[in-house]
Every structure is written in structure tokens, then in C-alpha cells.
Amino acid sequence: MPEVRLTLDGIQDARLVKACRAGDERAFETLVLKYQDQVFNVVYRMVGDREEAMDLAQETFIKAFQGLDSFNQGRPFRPWLLRIGTNSAIDLLRRRGRARDVRVDAEGVGEPAAPGLSRGEFEPRAPASEIPENVSLARETAEVVTEALEMLSDNYKAVVVLHHMEGLSYSEIGKVLGVPRNTAKTWGRRARGLLCDTLEGAM
Amino acid sequence: MRDSRDETGRECERAGRAIEDLGDGRTGRVRLLMLRRHVRECPGCAPRLEKMSAVLEALSEMQREQLPEEFTAAVMARLLDAVAGRPAGGAERGRDNRNLFWVVGAAGLGLVIGLALPVVRHLLGRQGEDELAVAGHA
Numbered sequence A: 001m002p003e004v005r006l007t008l009d010g011i012q013d014a015r016l017v018k019a020c021r022a023g024d025e026r027a028f029e030t031l032v033l034k035y036q037d038q039v040f041n042v043v044y045r046m047v048g049d050r051e052e053a054m055d056l057a058q059e060t061f062i063k064a065f066q067g068l069d070s071f072n073q074g075r076p077f078r079p080w081l082l083r084i085g086t087n088s089a090i091d092l093l094r095r096r097g098r099a100r101d102v103r104v105d106a107e108g109v110g111e112p113a114a115p116g117l118s119r120g121e122f123e124p125r126a127p128a129s130e131i132p133e134n135v136s137l138a139r140e141t142a143e144v145v146t147e148a149l150e151m152l153s154d155n156y157k158a159v160v161v162l163h164h165m166e167g168l169s170y171s172e173i174g175k176v177l178g179v180p181r182n183t184a185k186t187w188g189r190r191a192r193g194l195l196c197d198t199l200e201g202a203m
Numbered sequence B: 001m002r003d004s005r006d007e008t009g010r011e012c013e014r015a016g017r018a019i020e021d022l023g024d025g026r027t028g029r030v031r032l033l034m035l036r037r038h039v040r041e042c043p044g045c046a047p048r049l050e051k052m053s054a055v056l057e058a059l060s061e062m063q064r065e066q067l068p069e070e071f072t073a074a075v076m077a078r079l080l081d082a083v084a085g086r087p088a089g090g091a092e093r094g095r096d097n098r099n100l101f102w103v104v105g106a107a108g109l110g111l112v113i114g115l116a117l118p119v120v121r122h123l124l125g126r127q128g129e130d131e132l133a134v135a136g137h138a
Helices: A008-021 A025-047 A050-066 A077-096 A132-151 A154-165 A170-177 A181-198 B002-024 B029-041 B045-060 B071-137
Strands: none
Touching: A008 A025, A008 A077, A025 A050, A025 A077, A025 A154, A025 B071, A050 A077, A050 B071, A077 A154, A077 A170, A132 A154, A132 A181, A132 B045, A154 A170, A154 A181, A154 B045, A170 A181, A181 B002, A181 B045, B002 B029, B002 B045, B029 B045
């Protein structure tokens, strides 16, 4: 696999990983502190149970520590760590017998990356949320979306969680899920399409 | 008339793509303005934008779960257990290897002695025969 240019954050992680390999447990504790929230929230959104998510998050870090020798320091640590977490969550869902994998469809949408506004810059809805009726409608919509998210296939759910809640790029998500970037993007679009469909009767 | 319908269709297509791109966070300012203008006049695209906006808003407002403070300590404790388990396992494996070494060594030595004995006996026997022959000749 070709090496990628690491960000400053990635370089710091690589240093910490190197220190861990040399037996510095403090360095690993720093990595745990840095990523525990993210790992926990990803697995929590995947499995939907706080206690199980806590256990899975702990397990993720133990597995990561044990697998540090196989980790390529020239590649970013975060996607590697989240991959362990996501796979653990998917394994748990499989054991529960409710895994809903979707066929890996390598066909991408193939659109060039264009400069655009970030999600935060877009404010599509009128700021009328102070009106009680709107507040309850927004809450209801959020509940419907949360329930619909639960019902998505594991791969679709993972893309939505990683992109919309953790802010990962599709390129990073591709690394986490072990699929090409465009596949991750397609899954994201389809997942959002399905979420929109569930709002059909609710709005 | 037909041209105007085609134009509207193309605008709806563009609007559809822009709405999809919203989810990816890559709808530029100009496209956004065009989209807003289009949905004001298009009864088909307005609900699509409304639903997508609602989904994105709901996703962005989902509460993050907080971890208990002792989480890090719990991970490190489990980790130390795992690490402490490894050398013990290694030492056990080492002891097993040493035992195996002695057993194989002893068996090897026995084999060498077992093979060497008849050879030595044979050589000694020949030497005795030669001495007898020499003595007889004398």
C-alpha cells in the first residue's frame, strides 16, 4: 500500500505509536485519551447499547495495543483504530443476528471534488425553532431519523455515523471500512436517501 | 413550450444533485443560491430539500454520549492485565522449550552411544584378532 502524507495530528500519533512500541505505556494512555470519545460514540451509534459500547470501546483499544506491531506507521492511526472499533461493532451485531450488510458495490459516483461550503455553513431551515410547535416537530423528526438510522444496514449506518457525527471524510471512511472512497460515498448517499424516505409521512 | 419544459427538467436535475451534495457538505454558495431560487418555484424539489435539511439537522444535533471518567483507567487496567499475561505465557513457553531441549538432547545422546558401541566393539574385536594372529605367527 502506498504511504500517505500524514497530517500534523497523524505525525503526533505516529510518534506516540513509536513510543508505545518501545514500551511506553503513558504514550498509549495519551492515545486512549485522545480517541476514546470518538471510538465510544462510533460503536455506541452502531450497537445502540451503552454498556456494550463501553465494553467494545475498551476491547478496541486492547486490540489496537496488541496489534501495534502490525500497524504501518506511515499511515494514519485514527482510521486504523476506528476500523478495529467498527469491525468489533459489526461482529457484535452479527452475533446478535441482526447484521444487515449490503453488497459492496464498487461503482462510484465519480464526481470530481469541488470546493464547497462545509455542512456547518449551510443553514437550510428557517430559524423558527423557538416556536413550541416547531420544537416538538424538530424533536419528532430527530426521533424518526434516530430510529431510521437504527434500521439501516451496518455499512450504511457506519458511513452516516462516521461522516455526519464524527466528521470523517469519505476517503478516511473508505480506509475505516476497507472499501474505495467512492463506495463509501455511494453508501452515504443511499443511506441519506433512505433516511429521507422515512420522513415521507412524518413531515 | 417544449424548450421551457426541458429547461425546467434540467433545473430539477441540477437541484437534485445539489440536494444530494448537501449531505456531502460540498454545495457551494452559488449552487446554494440557485437551489434556493429553484425550490421557491418548484413544488417537486421543495419537499426534497426540506427532507434532506431535516435529516442533516437531526444528524448534526444528535447528542454525543459522554464516557465515565474512569474509562481511561479501566482501559489501562485491562491493558496491564493483558501485558502482564504475555510474559507469564512467554516464560511458560520458555520452560517448556527448555524441557523439550533436555529430552531431545538425552535421546540424541542415547542414540549416539547406542550406534557407537557396536562400532567400538567391532574395532576392538578386530584389534584382538590381529593381536592373536601376530602372537600365533610368532
